[in-house]
Amino acid sequence: MHKSRLAGFIIDCNTPQLQAAAQFWGGALGMELRALPGEEGDKYVRLIDPQERLHVEVQAVTHPSRVHLDIESDDVEAEVRRLERLGARRVQQVHTWWVLEAPTGQRFCVVRAESRGFAADAHAWP
Numbered sequence: 001m002h003k004s005r006l007a008g009f010i011i012d013c014n015t016p017q018l019q020a021a022a023q024f025w026g027g028a029l030g031m032e033l034r035a036l037p038g039e040e041g042d043k044y045v046r047l048i049d050p051q052e053r054l055h056v057e058v059q060a061v062t063h064p065s066r067v068h069l070d071i072e073s074d075d076v077e078a079e080v081r082r083l084e085r086l087g088a089r090r091v092q093q094v095h096t097w098w099v100l101e102a103p104t105g106q107r108f109c110v111v112r113a114e115s116r117g118f119a120a121d122a123h124a125w126p
Contacts, residue, residue: 005118
């Protein structure tokens with residue numbers, strides 16, 4: 001058995017101006033910006049959800065701009081296999097997470113569970 005749930009959204013921005021993009025999205029969503037440490041800070045800016053329900057980041061990318069969602073799981077591989085049985089396909093493994101593509105073409109990620117309340121709020125899968 002493993003658990004998973006929607007973690008949040010990543011706003012992919014094809015721009016050299018990551019801070020400007022993060023300022024726009026932070027203002028649009030009413031969320032404060034938080035810089036990430038080290039190399040992560042060159043590629044991501046965290047937006048803080050005041051209710052702490054969703055993980056939201058602005059990410060610098062080289063592909064066209066879009067929004068993708070992240071599903072968090074306490075067992076990434078088991079969750080990827082479950083989603084493959086539903087029709088998703090693996091696109092690329094990045095560090096500890098997988099980029100998948102839904103049968104309808106949307107890309108999304110399966111990441112390690114890190115959010116508060118995960119154990120209590122996540123769906124348990126047999």
